[in-house]
Amino acid sequence: MTVPLPVDLARPVHEVAPELLGCELVHVKGGRRTAGRIVEVEAYGGQARDDCSHAHRYKTARNRTMYGPPGRLYIYFTYGMHYCSNVVAHAAGEAGAILLRALEPTAGLDLMARRRGVADPRLLCAGPARLVKAMGFGRTDDGRRLDAGHLHLVAGPAPRRIVTGPRVGVKGHDAGRPWRFCDADSGYLSRPVG
């Protein structure tokens, strides 16, 4: 069973990123469903376009998913203990991915709370590594298709207002670019914007 993607991901990553806001990410694992509405993302380009991106230089064992077909999950390990998740998106012949930084939990909050070890709904998915843990993702989910019955995106109400700002925790010449996109009215962001 396949589920159509609600957004055309085969386009420049900076155009796609704000359109992911409002979409719901659904993951069914072990017969249990968790889901959340995307409220905060960051766009990461490829090659010379973005020197903050994992794909800035060339293809490696870690970033190869960013060079693959759009519509897959790109998951990487960082800081010795955390995973972060992205949606692969780029125009033909490019590389790129959209980092998922925060979700508003919509389903399976009890399971998320157990995975995370906290109960406050506002803290379950407020951060890229937090939402990975809450959704039950791991290293082996890198490269998975996002149009499957057990892992897919659902169209949702677009944000009333979108706020942009510099991406969190990056250095480089492109660090100041406003490629972080947030639902301005969400109470589930990883941190204040602007």
Next chain:
DNA sequence: CGAACGATGTTCT
């Protein structure tokens, strides 16, 4: 509150 810091190991130089 906010700033500082340690955890912990993979990836890249």
Next chain:
DNA sequence: GAACATCGTTCGG
């Protein structure tokens, strides 16, 4: 050998 798209805790004002 340094850097790291982070998080939770601790410390200071």
